[in-house]
Amino acid sequence: MNVSLILIILLIGAFVTYISGDKLASKVALFFSLTALGCSLVLLNHFCAGENISLIKAWITQPKISLALNADGLAFAMVLLTVALTPIIIFSSFGNDYKNAKSFYALILFMAFAMTGTFLAADGLLYYIFWELALIPIYFIALIWGNGDAEERRKAVVKFFIYTLAGSLFMLVAFIYLSQKANGSFLIEDFYKLNLSATEQLWIFLAFFLAYAIKIPIIPFHTWQANVYQKAPTVGTMLLSGIMLKMGLYSVIRWQLPIAPLAAKEYMNIFIILGIAGVIYGSIVALRQKDLKKLLAYSSLAHVGLIVAGSYTLTLDGLRGAVLQMIAHGFVVVGLFYAAEIIYRRYETREISEMGGIRTHSPKFTSMFLILLLASVALPTTFNFVGEFTVLYSLSQINIWFAVLGGTTIILGAYYMLKMFQNVMLGETNTKTFADVSTNEAISLVLIIAVLLFFGFYPKPITDLITPSLENILKVINKN
Amino acid sequence: MNTLIAITGLGIFCLLFEILNFRKAIVPFTVLGLLGVLALNFSEFGAAESYYNNMITVSKFSTAFSSLFIILTIFLVTLSHNFYENHPTKISDFIAIKIFLLAGGVAMVSFGNLAMFFLGIEILSIALYVLAASERLNLKSNEAGMKYFLMGSFASGIILFGICLIYGAMGSFDVAEISERSLSAELPIWFPIGMILMVIGMLFKVAAVPFHFWAPDVYEGSPALTTALMSTLAKVIAIATLYKLIAELNLISSLDNQDLLHTFEIIVVTISIASMTVGNIMALRQVNVKRMLAFSGISHAGFMLMTLLTVSTSAGVLLYYASAYALAGIASFSVILYVCKNQENEDITNFHGLGKTNPLLAAILTGSLLSMAGIPIFSGFFAKLFLFNQTIQAGHIALVIVAVINSIISVGYYFKLILAMYSKEPNQERTGKPFLIYATAIVSIALNIILGLFPSLVLDLLN
Numbered sequence: 001m002n003v004s005l006i007l008i009i010l011l012i013g014a015f016v017t018y019i020s021g022d023k024l025a026s027k028v029a030l031f032f033s034l035t036a037l038g039c040s041l042v043l044l045n046h047f048c049a050g051e052n053i054s055l056i057k058a059w060i061t062q063p064k065i066s067l068a069l070n071a072d073g074l075a076f077a078m079v080l081l082t083v084a085l086t087p088i089i090i091f092s093s094f095g096n097d098y099k100n101a102k103s104f105y106a107l108i109l110f111m112a113f114a115m116t117g118t119f120l121a122a123d124g125l126l127y128y129i130f131w132e133l134a135l136i137p138i139y140f141i142a143l144i145w146g147n148g149d150a151e152e153r154r155k156a157v158v159k160f161f162i163y164t165l166a167g168s169l170f171m172l173v174a175f176i177y178l179s180q181k182a183n184g185s186f187l188i189e190d191f192y193k194l195n196l197s198a199t200e201q202l203w204i205f206l207a208f209f210l211a212y213a214i215k216i217p218i219i220p221f222h223t224w225q226a227n228v229y230q231k232a233p234t235v236g237t238m239l240l241s242g243i244m245l246k247m248g249l250y251s252v253i254r255w256q257l258p259i260a261p262l263a264a265k266e267y268m269n270i271f272i273i274l275g276i277a278g279v280i281y282g283s284i285v286a287l288r289q290k291d292l293k294k295l296l297a298y299s300s301l302a303h304v305g306l307i308v309a310g311s312y313t314l315t316l317d318g319l320r321g322a323v324l325q326m327i328a329h330g331f332v333v334v335g336l337f338y339a340a341e342i343i344y345r346r347y348e349t350r351e352i353s354e355m356g357g358i359r360t361h362s363p364k365f366t367s368m369f370l371i372l373l374l375a376s377v378a379l380p381t382t383f384n385f386v387g388e389f390t391v392l393y394s395l396s397q398i399n400i401w402f403a404v405l406g407g408t409t410i411i412l413g414a415y416y417m418l419k420m421f422q423n424v425m426l427g428e429t430n431t432k433t434f435a436d437v438s439t440n441e442a443i444s445l446v447l448i449i450a451v452l453l454f455f456g457f458y459p460k461p462i463t464d465l466i467t468p469s470l471e472n473i474l475k476v477i478n479k480n
Numbered sequence: 481m482n483t484l485i486a487i488t489g490l491g492i493f494c495l496l497f498e499i500l501n502f503r504k505a506i507v508p509f510t511v512l513g514l515l516g517v518l519a520l521n522f523s524e525f526g527a528a529e530s531y532y533n534n535m536i537t538v539s540k541f542s543t544a545f546s547s548l549f550i551i552l553t554i555f556l557v558t559l560s561h562n563f564y565e566n567h568p569t570k571i572s573d574f575i576a577i578k579i580f581l582l583a584g585g586v587a588m589v590s591f592g593n594l595a596m597f598f599l600g601i602e603i604l605s606i607a608l609y610v611l612a613a614s615e616r617l618n619l620k621s622n623e624a625g626m627k628y629f630l631m632g633s634f635a636s637g638i639i640l641f642g643i644c645l646i647y648g649a650m651g652s653f654d655v656a657e658i659s660e661r662s663l664s665a666e667l668p669i670w671f672p673i674g675m676i677l678m679v680i681g682m683l684f685k686v687a688a689v690p691f692h693f694w695a696p697d698v699y700e701g702s703p704a705l706t707t708a709l710m711s712t713l714a715k716v717i718a719i720a721t722l723y724k725l726i727a728e729l730n731l732i733s734s735l736d737n738q739d740l741l742h743t744f745e746i747i748v749v750t751i752s753i754a755s756m757t758v759g760n761i762m763a764l765r766q767v768n769v770k771r772m773l774a775f776s777g778i779s780h781a782g783f784m785l786m787t788l789l790t791v792s793t794s795a796g797v798l799l800y801y802a803s804a805y806a807l808a809g810i811a812s813f814s815v816i817l818y819v820c821k822n823q824e825n826e827d828i829t830n831f832h833g834l835g836k837t838n839p840l841l842a843a844i845l846t847g848s849l850l851s852m853a854g855i856p857i858f859s860g861f862f863a864k865l866f867l868f869n870q871t872i873q874a875g876h877i878a879l880v881i882v883a884v885i886n887s888i889i890s891v892g893y894y895f896k897l898i899l900a901m902y903s904k905e906p907n908q909e910r911t912g913k914p915f916l917i918y919a920t921a922i923v924s925i926a927l928n929i930i931l932g933l934f935p936s937l938v939l940d941l942l943n
Binding site for chain 2 (some may be wrong): 060061063125136140144158161162177180
């Protein structure tokens with residue numbers, strides 16, 4: 001039994017969903033995503049018992065490319081994030097009616113497949129293939145099922161696609177170069193063993209950086225983000241912000257830092273500053289947003305900036321905090337976008353100015369929204385607090401000003417989030433009525449909140465899972 | 481050798497069918513015949529022999545490429561059934577011409593003597609001239625045929641002149657003898673000049689910049705099926721022949737002896753960069769799909785020319801790239817044939833809403849465009865990967881970076897078509913599901929994906 005099973009389930013799921021027809025598609029997709037979740041929990045059990053659940057098989061002989069899937073704690077944590085969020089995301093869409101639903105849900109499962117593969121791949125080329133594959137479904141999801149003016153949407157989505165593809169092609173060149181140095185092997189272990197000169201490392205670092213900075217996105221490569229988040233259907237936004245941008249962050253830790261450690265150490269301050277610039281920029285722009293989804297997009301930019309800064313500190317605390325915050329942010333951002341979708345279902349608008357007074361109609365929804373919002377601004381006892389605090393602590397070890405500036409995410413975040421809460425939930429009652437959450441909606445929200453609170457009180461299982469592999473990565477980074 | 485004879489025999493049979501009035505059976509008969517030829521060709525694989533005083537030499541290279549040509553011809557013949565529906569009296573002529581064209585192509589990759597090489601080129605070119613002008617009541621088709629004929633005969637003349645100079649320098653048309661002598665230290669200057677003339681002539685056939693001017697007009701004017709043939713089969717034949725010419729005549733080592741290798745590399749790099757860039761940038765502005773694919777073909781020619789930098793090792797890569805490109809081309813052209821049937825032109829507007837009216841064909845066209853753009857898991861991605869890998873190994877990293885930038889540009893116009901299919905409203909009803917077109921499209925895209933999943937199948941053939 002090995003991790004390829006999760007991939008196979010998701011891939012078969014995508015096919016079966018497509019065949020099952022429009023009516024059944026959503027349920028079949030939910031079934032397969034839950035199966036994948038169950039399967040990964042079983043595998044997690046095996047993994048914790050010390051079994052080897054990795055896979056390595058030769059695929060192409062010349063150049064040497066292998067089907068290598070390596071599940072260490074870090075990769076597995078990310079896989080769990082993916083397979084746990086996928087059913088929630090699919091379930092959250094149950095209230096909507098999609099045209100051509102079979103393709104829609106098949107694409108979601110296919111995307112989950114590609115993203116899981118990206119997290120697991122231990123061969124540069126295989127990783128690159130999964131990385132690119134994840135782009136195709138989201139392109140079609142955003143293009144076909146998106147909202148807003150068709151022409152603007154087309155522009156936003158094409159820009160996103162070409163931008164991301166452009167970045168990743170340079171990563172491909174870097175991989176080919178690395179494999180020449182490693183005698184034709186694309187395996188990540190062989191890349192780790194390379195002794196590259198400082199100049200080579202710098203170029204490789206930059207090639208990787210371009211791919212990841214666009215995907216994450218890091219300032220100044222973020223211009224595609226807000227538009228695509230706004231235009232994509234909410235399911236697509238959740239996939240993008242909840243999981244896909246974690247692909248970039250994960251890759252920084254897994255590929256970029258250990259392969260080019262000298263360059264990372266030399267220029268880490270610049271990249272920490274870029275991350276913190278993202279924090280401040282995202283927060284300030286979020287303050288001025290009138291569109292709920294756009295506001296969430298910019299707040300996501302701010303939180304992700306902090307994760308980036310944490311990753312580039314190259315300390316155990318920084319990396320650990322970054323990974324914890326990646327998982328926490330994944331859940332909270334999906335929850336918030338879902339809340340926005342719930343409001344949209346009732347009001348058919350995303351303009352904050354047209355909302356208001358929801359609390360009087362639906363106290364349950366309001367309290368759930370408030371918890372998510374507080375989690376997002378890292379209130380203690382939520383999972384996000386654990387992550388952000390660890391990152392800020394690691395930043396303070398490097399330079400106290402980094403921590404101070406990075407900490408603005410909490411202050412500014414609280415400001416714009418609470419202001420938004422005030423405008424949306426409190427205040428004058430909107431003339432339209434607002435039905436309280438339905439059971440389906442409540443289940444998704446409660447699940448997300450439960451995860452956030454549980455790991456907020458007790459983050460140890462995840463910390464234990466990821467720490468050994470982060471220590472290994474740090475060992476590679478500090479080998480010289 | 482047997483392959484060549486069998487193909488020619490098949491062509492003659494097609495003509496006989498016309499006389500015997502068996503027109504309806506001609507497509508199935510030819511396809512079966514070609515399958516037989518393909519099997520025959522497989523059985524010759526691995527045997528290295530030469531026939532008729534070295535006129536024809538059969539090698540792994542020639543059999544592998546011949547198989548690719550035969551497979552492509554099978555697809556093109558299958559598509560003919562629907563394409564010539566309205567001209568039932570002509571179908572046997574057109575199919576026979578295609579078979580003869582294939583014979584020319586096979587001769588071109590298995591020549592052992594420059595005379596044979598020239599014969600092959602002429603058989604191929606004359607067949608193409610006829611096919612380009614085959615819609616004789618259509619002004620544009622006539623224009624295309626005329627333009628192609630004038631430019632093509634010019635190129636043939638240049639090639640012939642090159643052959644003469646080589647003969648003058650070496651005293652032989654025989655490839656083996658020439659390649660032996662080309663290693664001697666003192667060569668008359670005629671030899672490199674003759675080679676350059678031949679290469680120029682071939683670059684014209686390949687449609688590489690700056691010898692590409694004929695391609696867009698000819699592609700646009702010719703009947704769609706002929707365009708499909710030119711942009712897949714004819715292009716692949718020309719590239720393979722150019723590669724073989726340079727490899728078999730020992731051009732690289734001969735140039736190396738005379739300290740001209742560096743100049744040669746600079747020329748190849750320049751032409752390849754120019755082809756990619758001009759092809760891609762011009763393609764961005766096209767609204768006619770055939771024209772767009774013509775320019776995209778020019779840029780792919782630029783990619784394939786990169787293999788000339790590593791002639792000793794990249795035969796497998798070239799075969800792989802050519803198969804990936806040609807299969808994607810066949811898949812996309814079958815959809816184009818379906819969509820643009822009974823339309824006045826092949827503008828992008830015809831494709832609006834295809835994703836809604838005909839999801840399967842839209843998906844196939846999307847797949848083939850993604851393959852050409854180099855997105856995994858389609859074989860186009862691996863083709864580019866192996867090509868870049870080879871080229872970086874040879875030390876041309878700057879060329880690879882230009883190629884990467886070009887791949888990004890190419891996404892721009894491939895996606896224009898994909899966007900038209902999925903995000904615009906359909907503007908016409910399409911009825912009928914011609915089985916043969918569907919079959920061709922599905923089989924070719926499936927082969928493309930299979931090549932992507934198991935690249936070693938083709939890649940290791942020539943090592």
